[in-house]
Amino acid sequence: MSKDWPLWEVFIRARGGLSHKHVGSVHAPDAGLAIRHARDTYTRRLEGVSIWAVRSTDIVASDPAQAGPLFEPAETKVYRHPTFYDIPPQVKHI
Amino acid sequence: MAANPHLFDYLLRLGDDGLILGQRLTEWCGHAPALEVDLGLANLGLDLIGQATLLLGLAGEVEGKGRDADRLAFHRDVLAYRNCLLVEQPNGDFAQTIARQFLFSTARHALLEGLTASAEPRLAEIAAKAVKEVRYHVDLAADWVIRLGDGTGESRRRMIEGLDWFWRFVDEMFDMDPVEQALAAEGIAVDRTALRPGFDAKVNAVLTEATLPAPVYPRAVRGGRIGHHTEHLGHLLATMQFLPRTYPEAVW
Helix, strand or coil: CHHHCCEEEEEEECCCCCCEEEEEEEECCCHHHHHHHHHHHHCCCCCCCEEEEEEHHHCCCCCHHHHHHHHHHHHHCHHHCCCCCCCCCCCCCC | CCCCHHHHHHHHHHHHHHHHHHHHHHCCCCCCCCHHHHHHHHHHHHHHHHHHHHHHHHHHHHHCCCCCHHHHHHCCCHHHCCCCHHHHCCCCCHHHHHHHHHHHHHHHHHHHHHHCCCCCHHHHHHHHHHHHHHHHHHHHHHHHHHHHHCCCHHHHHHHHHHHHHHHCCCHHHHCCCHHHHHHHHCCCCCCHHHHHHHHHHHHHHHHHHCCCCCCCCCCCCCCHHHCCCCCHHHHHHHHHHHHHHHCCCCCC
């Protein structure tokens, strides 16, 4: 049955204030069951407070063959990291 | 509190319902239509076994003869089991499993909601934890009843057959007997007959959304609460109890 069901990419928000992170994928016949399957598969151990599911075919991805032109130019530009800021100790998750 | 002769029996009924259906659901492990459904059914089963552990643990305390939840689960014979007949029935196909789950969870949810106000605080605490789990079970099962009922010709036919088959076990879930009447009078148990209208309304709402007819009503069967079980329970217990009975010292 599952091979007839479309694939959905699952994103979980671990807790309020954090962004949703990709955790894996599930098969499901529709959006409602995609959320249900994601809940049963990926949040059994209290991993999250919110779930996004997106049809895998709706994800637009960069071409791995283009990784060189896309990403290599940034390799020599370490000055783009804002390392000269002091981060206050109260600020979490950075 | 003083030992209550009826409370032990009542806790066995509540615990055994969860334990036996939990064991049934785990039989789907590795056999469900999809990996995701496999996990979903196992989650339901584990929730129910967790509830049974608490309820049978409390039953052992109330009995006061030194039996813990494991002792009651694995070293009790079929005639001493007090679960309703619905939960011991074989899984059948996926639609039958969903029909059984929907009917059971809907009834169980109403019961647990009432038990959160039980005059027995330890039971009320267990109910407060379990009611959240069972709320999800109702949603999940209702979702599938609607999808299968309003799905393909074959899924619809199987869903109708599943509900027709399990409908004969529904009445027993709402039976009251002197044991439960006495406990209800003390505010410890819930009057099950008062839960029936809400159950019927919920079932009707879901069946309407699923475009399904009301189940055909054959003669109701009952007897689980006094140990008169169908032939299926003995086989289930043989599988479930084999290991701890054969290797009494085993730990895991």
